[in-house]
Amino acid sequence: MKFEKENRPFIGLIIYMENFIVSARKYRPSTFSTVVGQESITVTLKNAIKNNHLAHAYLFCGPRGVGKTSCARIFAKTINCSNISSDFEACNECESCKAFNENRSYNIHELDAASNNSVDDIRTLIDQVRIPPQIGSYSIYIIDEVHMLSASAFNAFLKTLEEPPAHAIFVLATTEKHKILPTILSRCQIFDFNRIKVEDAVKHLKNIAEKESVSIDEEALNVIGQKADGAMRDALSIFDQIVSFSGKEITFENVIQNLNVLDYDYYFRIVDAALEGKVTDVLVMLNEIFEKGFDGHHFIGGLSAHIRDVLVGKDEATIQLLEVSESVKQKYVDQSKKCPVDFLYEALMILNQCDVGYKSSQNPRLLIELSLIQLSQIIESKKKELV
Ligand SMILES: [Zn+2]
Structure with a gap:
């Protein structure tokens, strides 16, 4: 299985190249004070x-x-x-x-x-x-x-x-x-030179969106900033690509679809369901993710990263390390309050084992399912230990 879905075809790119000046060139800084980050x-x-x-x-x-x-x-x-x-x-x-x-x-x-x-x-x-x-x-x-x-x-x-x-x-x-x-x-x-912080990239893109009368919310910009992984030039070209596909009214869904990013809402919902031991719900969500064409190994990596972020969200001092918008930060804080530290540690270990065994597994999908079932049983088995 491939890591991510293939990128979209180039037809859209050709059309937009005629209509738009690429943001990276148009908004190239012309003074020291306009250099980002x-x-x-x-x-x-x-x-x-x-x-x-x-x-x-x-x-x-x-x-x-x-x-x-x-x-x-x-x-x-x-x-x-x-x-x-x-x-x-x-x-x-x-x-x-x-x-x-x-x-x-x-x-x-x-x-x-x-x-x-x-x-x-x-x-x-x-x-x-x-x-x-x-x-x-x-x-x-x-x-x-x-x-x-x-x-x-x-x-x-x-x-x-x-x-x-x-x-x-x-x-x-x-x-x-x-x-x-x-x-x-x-x-x-x-x-x-530093890699550009997501926060700085978002601020800059917001500014450009305003100048170009593009409406796009902060969470969508955050996804772009994260995908660009520290490079302003990449952030700008991703932004251009999305404008060319979605026009000037851009939603969060447009962005995640275009970039093949799994909506992080799935991770929140899977952890919530696992906390309550709802195995069926977890497996149904996993099936949805597969049906959307996302790769299993990629998903396991994403879920591990999510749980790490929830762990980070447990502490006021480390919450600042999360490179997400304020509203999403609050979601992490809320979820981390619901998750006992033991649950998070064990979940990380289960997911790590799944990650290590993934490539050599004959049936990787079953491996992920088993891992998610284990995840959903952590709380229950802890209770049994106490009895
Ligand atoms: Zn001069």
């Missing part, structure tokens, strides 16, 4: 500009889609702006800013090392580095996925990195910091 980095970069303490080489590390290239571009634009604002943002109005915003600035050079990783590619870049900029003060060289450069390309680059001309600034970006040679690391100021 990377405050400590943008503040540090602004301070460097303020104090005129620019390094010659920066290394931006972090997962994909979290704003590394966007920050590099904003940084490049800001240090070349001729009318920089009092809070050290680019004016977006001077000739240099306009050139940047229209992608025609000569002060920025981008190399994607994933596809241009040969020594010749780097030599071409090094030749450019020597030429001072005609307008503005700095030429910025962004090398994306820099860990992909070949060893000889790295070596060729190292010399330039050691003695760069005064006008040149390198911003190296990578998703895999551990693959960067120490000789490069030691010459760069290193910035570690």
Whole structure:
């Protein structure tokens, strides 16, 4: 069985590409203050500009889609702006800013090392580095996925990195910091980008939805934020995909259907039924889940995660760890009050055994059913122990 259902066909995507500007591009941040979820980095970069303490080489590390290239571009634009604002943002109005915003600035050079990783590619870049900029003060060289450069390309680059001309600034970006040679690391100021918190992604999407007059509730946005798993770029493209399928009135159901996410309501209901020992109800719900095309192994993983979240919901201090909307958080708190800790521990153990045995099982469905029956008997067997 496949882990998840296949994605929807591409027809819808083609239609919407004609009608919409992809949100990721339209809402690309244009100033430091509009970068989502990377405050400590943008503040540090602004301070460097303020104090005129620019390094010659920066290394931006972090997962994909979290704003590394966007920050590099904003940084490049800001240090070349001729009318920089009092809070050290680019004016977006001077000739240099306009050139940047229209992608025609000569002060920025981008190399994607994933596809241009040969020594010749780097030599071409090094030749450019020597030429001072005609307008503005700095030429910025962004090398994306820099860990992909070949060893000889790295070596060729190292010399330039050691003695760069005064006008040149390198911003190296990578998703895999551990693959960067120490000789490069030691010459760069290193910035570690965070994965985007669900909360931040939701806030940003909410803002965009308002601007695009799309009506979508917070719980639906939360599902998108969770599915994007820390990448703002993914959150935006998922949002676009859903707008293209569902139009401008988007419900929670639209989102979970589109993303093949199992409605978490099932998990709440299954745990409630298991607490009361209602085996039949639990098995009927499981059948519904299978009929909707969800994969069993995926379901067991989801139920384990749910029970972990209920456990987390037992404590005021840990409840904040849940990346869900306030109303759903309350549901967890309510359910955790009903669940004895023993029940949760035992449930986690049962589900873990099911998870481990799943792949080697001849009849995985029966395995899940048995596990759910065990789950529904925990409370009853505890009572017997006490007698
Ligand atoms: Zn400007």
